[in-house]
Amino acid sequence: MTELPLDQVRTLLAVVDEGTFDAAAAALHVTPSAVSQRVKALEQRTGRVLLMRTKPVRPTESGQVVVRFARQLTTLERDAQRELGLAARPHGTRLPIAVNADSLATWFLPALTRVPQSPPICFDLHREDEAHTAALLREGKVMAAVTSSAEPVVGCTVRPLGLARYLPVASPRFAAHHLSNGPLERCLPDAPVILFDRRDELQDRFVRSLTPDGSGAGRLRHHVPTSEGFCDAVAAGLGWGLVPEPQAEPLLQSGALTQLSPGRPVDVPLYWQQWKLDVPALELVAKTIAAAAAESLHTPD
Amino acid sequence: MTELPLDQVRTLLAVVDEGTFDAAAAALHVTPSAVSQRVKALEQRTGRVLLMRTKPVRPTESGQVVVRFARQLTTLERDAQRELGLAARPHGTRLPIAVNADSLATWFLPALTRVPQSPPICFDLHREDEAHTAALLREGKVMAAVTSSAEPVVGCTVRPLGLARYLPVASPRFAAHHLSNGPLERCLPDAPVILFDRRDELQDRFVRSLTPDGSGAGRLRHHVPTSEGFCDAVAAGLGWGLVPEPQAEPLLQSGALTQLSPGRPVDVPLYWQQWKLDVPALELVAKTIAAAAAESLHTPD
Structure with missing residues (x-):
């Protein structure tokens, strides 16, 4: 794999997360033209178009691969910083998770509040139809999802939660x-x-x-x-x-x-899918969610 | 204005509403290639690209004008059919309305249930941030919206609801x-x-x-x-x-x-914006919503 300059990779992630070049520039404290140049440079290096210039911008299929990589990178880096005591201010591990509205309204949120908050974990919940959460996993938008799909997304593990x-x-x-x-x-x-x-x-x-x-x-x-x-x-x-x-x-x-x-x-059978990534916070959440689901959902006959 | 063949206009609307050419074909009971041909014919006639071929497809700015026209047309046509007693089965006037989540969770839904249901009205609610509902109005996705923007969208009227x-x-x-x-x-x-x-x-x-x-x-x-x-x-x-x-x-x-x-x-000040369109069902809903808002929201000093 060609080496991917990390500032460019991070910039791409910011553009996808913030939705526009301008918003990404504000979040990164650089000029919009710097953002645009970095994304172009990354596209030239990979030889692929990475972003569709829609409003909000959307990653192409190749872009999704880079975004997933960027998010995994950020998470691992933050874990390492915290273990080394290098985090200036407590950031909290950010866990983007997709959940269907009905789970969010019933069993999911009480389960999340049971997750111990030290070290702090920031829950970045995305409300999405259980039949469509797989797309968010594939695009790298979320690290885990409550989904109705038993078929694991590439790079993910899957476990049944119940009915x-x-x-x-x-x-x-x-x-x-x-x-x-x-x-x-x-x-x-x-x-x-x-x-x-x-x-x-x-x-x-x-x-x-x-x-x-x-x-x-x-x-x-x-x-x-x-x-x-x-x-x-x-x-x-x-x-x-x-x-x-x-x-x-x-x-x-x-x-x-x-x-x-x-x-x-x-x-409706529900499953937990998550990236194969050794992040303690993610594992902690996965375990807590699975235990809460076992209490709240029905078991197949 | 060049004449717009109505079957093509309706087809464009179906593609935007259903999200893909295949789904539109299923909804219209025609083949996907017929859908694709009609959209292409309409693009040639107007000399504009009307759809971005994303997933789901999205109307371009020119496409939004046609979509808004198509939706107004459908609504007026249905009203006329019903007045003429031509409606085979009660369809109900379909009213797509954008509402912010907090209004939907508090005062909005009890208000909607007060709207008399004869003739029937189908509420097609879209949950959207109050700062972004204006975009849905502009795109022609909804006919009315609860919004935080006092600036009327082109072709819309606006009235304050309260704080x-x-x-x-x-x-x-x-x-x-x-x-x-x-x-x-x-x-x-x-x-x-x-x-x-x-x-x-x-x-x-x-x-x-x-x-x-x-x-x-x-x-x-x-x-x-x-x-x-x-x-x-x-x-x-x-x-x-x-x-x-x-x-x-x-x-x-x-x-x-x-x-x-x-x-x-x-x-946060809220406003009701709606298309300038003489549809009795829309007017009935607007009045009911305004009355409920007056009871539930605060009035400016």
Whole structure:
């Protein structure tokens, strides 16, 4: 491998993290033209285009390799500095981790707060759909991820966390109005439904599993892209939806929600993927997360 | 203006909404090559590149104009169909709206559920930083937005909603450990802090307003990119942070949080921006939101 000048590598990382050349310049305390020159020099040296000049900039596939290298480098360097007592001020090891919104809203954050904070660890959480966290790992944006993909990303290890359980629910008033004129498989495809966002396929998959002709959920679709907002919207009667069990339970008990198909939950397997990198802070977090997941998630039969 | 063939315009919109040519083809029930041909034909006719072929694709500046036109067209057409009784199945008027996470977690969703649902309205909510919702309006991705920008986006009207109030808070244990060895302006810059994400400048601005030398918040920074997660992380003692008043209040009363600087809240003005477009559903939502904001937000002195 051609030698990669570390100032150039670090500059590339800053541009990707900050999103623009100007912001990277401010973060590095250099001029924007110095940033631009370093990135160009690195592109000439590697003979590859490393950045797409979009807004925000995005690394190309080759750029992603350099970014991942840069992040691993920074982490190892900081660990070494701290062990040598060279860190001027406590920085904390920065751990960028991708987590899906529902895990973040239920079991993940209480688990993180259990991680001992000495030496300090800075959690840099990225909220991302569990089906798309693998991309962030591949791009080098995060060092670890809660993902629904069992297939390890190149350079990563994977371990199963358990099953996240979703319950099909609606408000009792909604159910009486929209779902009482026939069997569920006939009413549900026409009833208003809440989706998290455009990439949320859970509701469609559930309806398809009920109907023999395999049609999806209805055309009256609301998108509510926060985990708590999703649950609130279902409880308010805007539509039916699949709500994480820990959020649904108290509302089922209070009568604010009713189950549409008791005993037929939807289970989504979750995995922990992380870079193969000997960073004590990462290992500590991985262990704490796995233990918390074992308590909070369901185990496969 | 050269005439824009409507099937091509709609195809462009589908590609932008679905993110890829393949997904747009599936949504339109045509082949991917038909999608690609239509987009190319539209680019030749307008003499402009309309799409950046990234993943997901993004409209260029010219493309954004066409997308906005396409979305306005679709909305008007659907309204006309419904008035003429031509809608085969109730589709509902689709209203894409951008909202910042804190509004979504506090006053916005209860307001939306007050909007009468006959004829049905589908809420397509996009969660976006209040400082960046203007971009979604400009790109034609949303028809309306809760934003911190008073400057109307081209083709939009703007009305003030009120002030969202944030309180600087921490857990009592955190305050005793990190903030009791001197005056706040000296302790706060060194204490661990929670930010929503990289674009969250609220905490830095608050610290700068306290310190005479204008330095920002500390270097031990956690990023917790959900509104409820942010509040939970502060309550769990991971760091201090600026929490929306409605979320902070109950925790201050129960003693789970303590105010760092009573009587010095941070107020962020919020505005409603929407396309100048005569759509009854949009007007209905705008009125309901404005009324709810007047109840929930603070009024400027």
